[in-house]
């Protein structure tokens with residue numbers, strides 16, 4: 090440990106941390122030395138992630154809130170600040186998929202996906218920045234998706250994730266004079282329940298679009314979050330880091346296997 094390593098008084102909040110990528114991020118930040126607050130919609134999942142961090146020797150607690158609800162987000166921050174302290178590392182990870190041709194996308198689908206995948210990051214960032222600004226330090230990492238570059242059936246999801254990139258870049262500039270850094274990570278195909286929510290055939294077809302030919306693991310995203318939430322990345326802000334086996338460089342469903 091050195092002077093810039095986090096201590097248990099440094100609080101990290103991970104939204105949607107009960108499973109998948111979010112749970113891996115919680116574990117990684119816990120082993121990095123943060124007190125990790127695990128947010129999720131489901132009490133059992135949030136509590137179980139927090140309990141396993143504590144079992145591994147880390148410090149963690151849980152808070153249940155729907156982060157697409159502004160009042161619930163403010164109440165969640167009140168609870169965190171009243172118990173463990175102000176959040177110095179925020180990870181906006183909670184998200185839902187949206188996979189439908191535009192002719193089948195309803196007004197409700199649009200509102201739901203934008204609400205969970207984009208507006209939640211605005212609500213949480215706005216509130217976290219109130220205290221980060223005062224402390225003149227902090228990091229925000231937004232989990233966007235490679236899909237923001239465009240993909241079939243992704244009009245809602247890609248729009249929300251593209252919005253997250255805009256939010257990242259705008260906040261990075263707005264916060265630069267306060268030593269607060271804001272970055273985004275764009276995962277490719279990562280092996281989580283969200284991805285497994287597809288037929289085997291659809292999954293096999295998707296896999297062909299990944300140049301390295303394999304799914305990423307939640308821990309791959311967690312290690313990128315660890316880097317962007319630490320002093321190791323102190324000169325990096327406003328960036329999108331792609332963690333997706335080359336899918337942002339070249340992604341084609343019938344990619345010829347030339348390996």
Ligand code: NAP
Nearest residue numbers: 105109110129130155156182183184234276278279281283
């Ligand atoms: P996941 O396995 O479905 O986990 C997401 C977690 O967030 C779930 O526990 C979910 O609860 C929770 N959540 C959903 N809505 C919430 C809300 N309003 N408030 C609080 N928590 C909420 O998904 P994942 O694959 O780990 O994805 C995590 C992030 O990575 C998402 O932003 C996703 O878009 C992004 N991503 C994933 C992939 C991939 O291949 N897996 C690729 C690119 C980007 P419920 O299950 O109850 O909804």
